[in-house]
Amino acid sequence: MMGSSFLRVEQAFERVLRRTPLRRIQMSLRGRAVSFGLKLEECGTARSVKSRTAVGLLSDLHRESPLVPGTVVVESTSGNLGLAMVHLLAGIGCGFLAVVDPKTPQATRRALLEQGARLVVVEEPDEQGGYLSRRLEAVRRILDEHPDYRWPNQYENPANPEAHRISTGPEITEQAGADLGAVYVPVSTGGTLAGIAAHLRAHRPDVRCVAVDVTGSVALGGAGGRRLISGIGAGRRSVFLRGDEYDHAVHVDDAEAIAVCRMVREDLGRTVGGSTGCVLRALLDDVTVGSVAGFPVCLAADGGTKYADTIFSDDWAREQGIHADIGAAVRRWRAAGLTFRVSG
Numbered sequence: 001m002m003g004s005s006f007l008r009v010e011q012a013f014e015r016v017l018r019r020t021p022l023r024r025i026q027m028s029l030r031g032r033a034v035s036f037g038l039k040l041e042e043c044g045t046a047r048s049v050k051s052r053t054a055v056g057l058l059s060d061l062h063r064e065s066p067l068v069p070g071t072v073v074v075e076s077t078s079g080n081l082g083l084a085m086v087h088l089l090a091g092i093g094c095g096f097l098a099v100v101d102p103k104t105p106q107a108t109r110r111a112l113l114e115q116g117a118r119l120v121v122v123e124e125p126d127e128q129g130g131y132l133s134r135r136l137e138a139v140r141r142i143l144d145e146h147p148d149y150r151w152p153n154q155y156e157n158p159a160n161p162e163a164h165r166i167s168t169g170p171e172i173t174e175q176a177g178a179d180l181g182a183v184y185v186p187v188s189t190g191g192t193l194a195g196i197a198a199h200l201r202a203h204r205p206d207v208r209c210v211a212v213d214v215t216g217s218v219a220l221g222g223a224g225g226r227r228l229i230s231g232i233g234a235g236r237r238s239v240f241l242r243g244d245e246y247d248h249a250v251h252v253d254d255a256e257a258i259a260v261c262r263m264v265r266e267d268l269g270r271t272v273g274g275s276t277g278c279v280l281r282a283l284l285d286d287v288t289v290g291s292v293a294g295f296p297v298c299l300a301a302d303g304g305t306k307y308a309d310t311i312f313s314d315d316w317a318r319e320q321g322i323h324a325d326i327g328a329a330v331r332r333w334r335a336a337g338l339t340f341r342v343s344g
């Protein structure tokens with residue numbers, strides 16, 4: 001009996017994983033044309049790269065001790081992992097408690113509640129102005145009160161990078177082919193990058209790995225500070241990344257990344273999330289200095305729909321004091337001839 005229900009859960013998780021497309025985009029900048037790939041994780045099941053992380057983490061939890069109907073899983077999330085987890089857990093009759101913070105988009109909170117998740121919103125920032133340590137304190141408190149709840153711990157569980165070593169990484173190398181020259185990956189826990197990098201180091205050591213973080217995040221080290229983009233960055237160092245997994249690290253300014261998201265929306269009619277603005281901004285720097293060799297691929301971790309009232313809203317940008325900076329960045333890049341168009 002236990003054997004067949006165990007298998008049913010594994011199969012339910014595996015069915016969720018969907019291959020995502022790699023779109024070829026042409027960028028023009030200062031009279032030069034550069035082709036690159038955008039790996040659209042928005043086309044995955046829960047609309048972000050975190051679908052893969054969720055399958056890896058919950059499968060690991062299930063192997064450790066079976067997830068039976070009624071089990072409650074608790075996790076700290078900025079939103080996307082929560083959406084992926086509630087989808088999987090609802091499918092097998094388990095509950096989900098998401099510990100989120102004020103930066104979690106309202107649309108994400110609504111979607112979590114609609115799918116049956118319970119929410120704990122941590123309101124107080126920590127000393128660095130972030131929320132991660134406060135979210136983790138809340139998870140520990142909840143586990144003290146409910147020792148039967150299960151915690152996958154996306155920040156430390158090796159099943160996180162492993163999910164990307166076996167799925168995201170191989171998809172990228174297969175879809176991009178022999179020309180693949182570089183991969184740009186946004187960093188939060190560092191699991192996505194660590195997994196992709198482990199695949200590349202083993203199978204395509206010639207490919208340059210670029211770690212992309214946002215200014216004010218300490219995921220890759222450095223000083224903490226105010227951050228506005230949800231999904232990317234963290235208030236503590238990644239335990240999965242020690243530095244030798246990637247060739248180059250970049251910190252991107254919020255307003256610069258948002259300017260890129262807005263230009264992509266104008267040119268391609270597609271909204272991408274703020275972390276995709278960050279990786280594209282990192283690519284723009286490399287194109288500017290001529291350090292792009294081969295075909296670069298940018299991981300687009302999620303789409304932009306749920307950010308309509310944040311990064312795509314002028315009112316929000318004014319409230320955050322970055323409206324003028326976004327406008328100035330757009331004008332500067334347009335003056336340099338920057339455009340995007342779908343190629344093939």
Ligand SMILES: Cc1ncc(COP(=O)(O)O)c(C=O)c1O
Pocket residue numbers: 048049050080186187188189190191192193230231232233273275276301302
């Ligand atoms: C929307 C989104 N999802 C996923 C990731 C990757 O996160 P992690 O490093 O936790 O794997 C990022 C990282 O920036 C992101 O912005």
